[in-house]
Amino acid sequence: MNFKELQKQLKAMEGVSKLSLVRDNVIKIDLERSTSKDFFIKMKEECYFEHCSLITAIDNQPNFELVYHLSCLSGELKVGDTKMAAMLEVHVNLERDSPSIDSVSDLWFGANWHEREAFDLMGIYFIGHPDLRRVLLPEGFAGHPLRKDYVYEIHEEEW
Amino acid sequence: MAEMWISMGPQHPMTHGLWTLKVKVDGETITDADPELGYLHRSVEKMGERRKYFMNTTLTDRLCYASSTTWTHNYVLSVEELMNVEVPTRAQYIRTIMLEIQRLASHLMWAGAYMPDLGHITGALYFWRDRELFLNLLELPSGSRLLYNYIRIGGVKRDLPDGFEQKTERILSLFEQRLDEYADLFENSKIFRMRTEDVGKFTASQAMNMGITGPNLRGCGVKHDLRVEDTYEIYEEVDWNVSTREAGPGYSDCFSRYMVRIDEMRESVKIIRDCFKKMPKGPTMSSRVPVRASGEAFRRTEDSRGEALMYLVGDGSDRPYRWKIKSPMFTTISACPHYLKGYKVADIPAIMGSIDICIGETDK
Numbered sequence: 001m002n003f004k005e006l007q008k009q010l011k012a013m014e015g016v017s018k019l020s021l022v023r024d025n026v027i028k029i030d031l032e033r034s035t036s037k038d039f040f041i042k043m044k045e046e047c048y049f050e051h052c053s054l055i056t057a058i059d060n061q062p063n064f065e066l067v068y069h070l071s072c073l074s075g076e077l078k079v080g081d082t083k084m085a086a087m088l089e090v091h092v093n094l095e096r097d098s099p100s101i102d103s104v105s106d107l108w109f110g111a112n113w114h115e116r117e118a119f120d121l122m123g124i125y126f127i128g129h130p131d132l133r134r135v136l137l138p139e140g141f142a143g144h145p146l147r148k149d150y151v152y153e154i155h156e157e158e159w
Numbered sequence: 160m161a162e163m164w165i166s167m168g169p170q171h172p173m174t175h176g177l178w179t180l181k182v183k184v185d186g187e188t189i190t191d192a193d194p195e196l197g198y199l200h201r202s203v204e205k206m207g208e209r210r211k212y213f214m215n216t217t218l219t220d221r222l223c224y225a226s227s228t229t230w231t232h233n234y235v236l237s238v239e240e241l242m243n244v245e246v247p248t249r250a251q252y253i254r255t256i257m258l259e260i261q262r263l264a265s266h267l268m269w270a271g272a273y274m275p276d277l278g279h280i281t282g283a284l285y286f287w288r289d290r291e292l293f294l295n296l297l298e299l300p301s302g303s304r305l306l307y308n309y310i311r312i313g314g315v316k317r318d319l320p321d322g323f324e325q326k327t328e329r330i331l332s333l334f335e336q337r338l339d340e341y342a343d344l345f346e347n348s349k350i351f352r353m354r355t356e357d358v359g360k361f362t363a364s365q366a367m368n369m370g371i372t373g374p375n376l377r378g379c380g381v382k383h384d385l386r387v388e389d390t391y392e393i394y395e396e397v398d399w400n401v402s403t404r405e406a407g408p409g410y411s412d413c414f415s416r417y418m419v420r421i422d423e424m425r426e427s428v429k430i431i432r433d434c435f436k437k438m439p440k441g442p443t444m445s446s447r448v449p450v451r452a453s454g455e456a457f458r459r460t461e462d463s464r465g466e467a468l469m470y471l472v473g474d475g476s477d478r479p480y481r482w483k484i485k486s487p488m489f490t491t492i493s494a495c496p497h498y499l500k501g502y503k504v505a506d507i508p509a510i511m512g513s514i515d516i517c518i519g520e521t522d523k
Contacts, residue, residue, distance in 0.1 A: 025389065050367045053459070056470050056483040069457070069468065069485075073367050073376065073383045085388035087459075110370020113493035121204075136200045136522060145205060 003027075003079045003086055006047055015039060025084040030091045037102040039090075040068075044107045048076040049088060052108035055115060057122035059148045064094040064124060066101060100125035121146040162190060165504070169198050173508040175272055176518025180495070180511070187503045192496040196489075199522035207482040212238050212452065213312055215482070220306040222484070223520040225268040226463040228261035228297070230520065232310050233460045236391060237469040239312060241456035242449045250314035250445075251392045252438040257297065257309060258392070259427040259434075260327075263334075264293040265463035266420045266427075269515045273417070274345075276512035277354045282345065289337050292330045299323055313445035324435050331428050338425060346418070355413035359510035361498045362410040369497060370490030373465025374423060375514050378416035380405030385461040397433045399426050413513035420515075450477045464488055464515050486520040 007027060010016055015035030022028045031039055043049045049070040056067040068090040077086040094101060103126035105112040115126045116135040123144035126132060134141060143150055168179035177198035183191035203222065207215045219234040220227040232254060239246065246254075267290035274282025294304050300319050301307035309316050345351050361371070363379035376383055384401040386394040402422035406412040452473035459468045465487025474480040491514050499510060 050364070051370065051372070053370075053466060054468050054470065054483065054485040056481070058472060058481045067470065069470070071459075071466075073372070073381065074363075075383070075388075083387050084390075085383070085385070087389075089457075108370070109368050109494060109497070110490040113489055117489075134197075136197045138197060145202065 001048060001077050003077060006077065006086070009047070013039065013042070022089060024082070025079045026087045026089060028089040028091070030093075033092055033094060033101055036092055037104070040104045040107055043070060043088065048072045048074065048086075050074060050108075052104065052111040052114070053087070055111060055118055057118040057124050057146070059122065059146065061148050062096045064096060064099045064122065066092045066094060066118070066124065068092070068104075094124065099123060100127055102127050103129040105129055120144070123147060167507065168195075173276060173511055174518075175512070175516045176521075178492070178516075178518055178521075180507070182499065182504065182507065184504060187505070189499050189502055189504065189507070192499045194492050194495050196492070196518070196522055199518050201523065203523045204482050204484060207479055209478065211450070211477045212242075212479065213448075213450075215479070216308055216311060217306075220308050221519065222486075222523070223464075223517045224305055225517055226261055226265040226520075227306050228257050228310060229265075229460065229462045230467065231308065232258055233458065233462065233467045233469050235310050235312050236458040236460060237456055237471050238452070240458050241452045241454060241471050241473055242312070244313050244445055244448055246314055246445055247442045248393070248439055249318075249441040250443045252434050253300075253315050253319060253443060254310055255392045255394065255397070256319075256327075256431055256434045256438075257300075257307075257315075259430045260293050260296050262463050263424055263427050264290050264297065266424050267293065269420065269463075270341075270417075273512040276508040277351065279345075279351065285337075285341070285344065289334060292334065296323075296327055296330060299326070311444070313448035314443050318443045327431065327435070331431060335425075335428060338421065341421065346421075352414060354509050355417060355513065357406070357412055358502060358506050359413045359416075359498050359513060360406065360410050364409075365497065366411075369494035370487075371465070371494060371514075372487050372491075373461065373463075374419050375411065375416055375465065375491065377401070377403045377423075378405070378411035378419045380409055380411075385459050385466060389459045391458065391460060393434070393437075394430075396437065397430050399430045399433070402426055413509050416513045451475060452479075462487060462520075464517060464520075465491070484520075484523055486523065488515075488517055488521045492516065492521060 015032035018030040020028050051071050051073045053069040053071045058065040070088045072086045118124045120134040162185045168174040169177040179195040181193040216231050219231045222230040267286045271283045271286030301309035363381045366376050404415040404419040406415040453475040455472045457470040468485035470483040472481040
């Protein structure tokens with residue numbers, strides 16, 4: 001499959017808007033939250049994005065934003081005549097009141113801990129995640145410290 | 160026999176840093192595993208939001224003590240992408256040389272740590288003896304042994320010192336003899352091969368899905384290297400090859416993952432030599448380096464352990480609004496239940512050692 005064909009396909013897909021090229025081998029799009037799961041299934045099954053590089057959660061006060069970086073490692077997705085590996089950057093907006101989205105950890109196992117981290121540090125809920133626990137902070141930690149409205153308090157605990 | 164959970168770590172010789180691996184065993188056979196992280200969490204991302212862009216290079220150095228240049232370089236590259244900074248050609252060559260020396264040091268550190276995991280204490284001494292040579296080389300331009308802070312936004316801190324090329328060449332030719340020595344000591348050793356062959360197998364498609372990248376993926380025979388596929392600095396212009404190995408069609412074991420790193424060290428030597436040949440004269444620092452940035456940018460680089468990615472969002476001030484670090488080991492450790500299942504408890508150090516864990520970058 002060619003990179004240009006992929007751009008055409010993406011433009012025609014439901015929920016996709018604002019398609020642009022970040023670099024020669026990176027496409028950036030905005031995606032509707034409601035159609036996200038169907039979109040990611042298609043990306044994995046048909047468009048050769050077999051690796052989920054990163055899931056970033058951003059606190060864009062007031063709303064949250066999730067950024068998915070998907071990449072093709074096998075070289076099936078050709079970028080012109082170059083050896084470059086194709087990448088897709090997907091932005092999804094989430095409401096502050098209910099920051100939740102369908103989990104993609106059943107598609108890419110590598111997304112499992114990225115989602116746990118986004119939950120841990122930013123408080124995003126991933127619906128259908130098999131094991132949504134804190135990963136870096138200890139159990140019982142209150143709050144999500146990467147949120148911009150998180151207030152750091154010094155807790156003095158008795159030993 | 161009843162199944163039970165055993166907790167290995169956080170202070171276990173296998174863990175290489177602080178983390179806990181809980182394994183569920185049925186007799187001697189592993190049936191499930193549950194890795195736990197967080198013992199070394201220093202909230203680098205949060206700290207970075209409070210510091211100016213150029214200050215963060217001290218934090219990125221401390222992400223991984225075995226491979227600090229590659230992490231600083233990834234951060235600097237992302238910031239340069241965000242700020243549209245042009246880097247002088249000589250600085251790019253110096254960066255590539257430093258990155259490859261760091262890769263050699265990191266792989267030697269890994270190999271030295273891997274041997275005691277397998278009960279081969281002498282191996283550690285051989286590899287770490289040679290790692291010291293490369294640490295000395297890194298110390299010459301940067302002034303410190305482990306945390307260099309040498310690569311800066313817009314170039315490098317200072318030019319290479321006099322006689323650096325000759326010293327490097329001397330060490331590289333010595334090191335090439337040492338690589339042949341390792342072949343006799345380890346690759347041709349029957350005991351080493353018994354411990355590593357057909358242990359910790361995973362296929363290429365599994366690895367991609369689980370988020371395993373870098374040497375561990377190249378050990379499955381996949382020719383994927385971000386130095387070529389998302390090229391940066393001057394890797395395009397230098398003469399070298401991507402090294403791959405496989406244990407069988409499309410899968411890797413501990414031995415192929417060991418061998419791919421040894422091959423990579425030979426390639427690194429080639430890259431460094433070629434860089435010295437082609438390096439032009441000129442400035443080593445960009446004349447214009449902005450302080451503020453807005454927008455968003457990311458770059459991927461080939462870290463010693465796999466795909467490193469930093470995603471930066473700027474809001475027009477002199478500090479990053481959001482800074483996200485992707486560590487290759489974070490996902491590789493998360494997948495360990497998949498590639499541990501079915502092996503014996505005694506294989507755990509051999510398997511977990513072979514994927515080259517660094518907890519500093521993982522816990523951030």
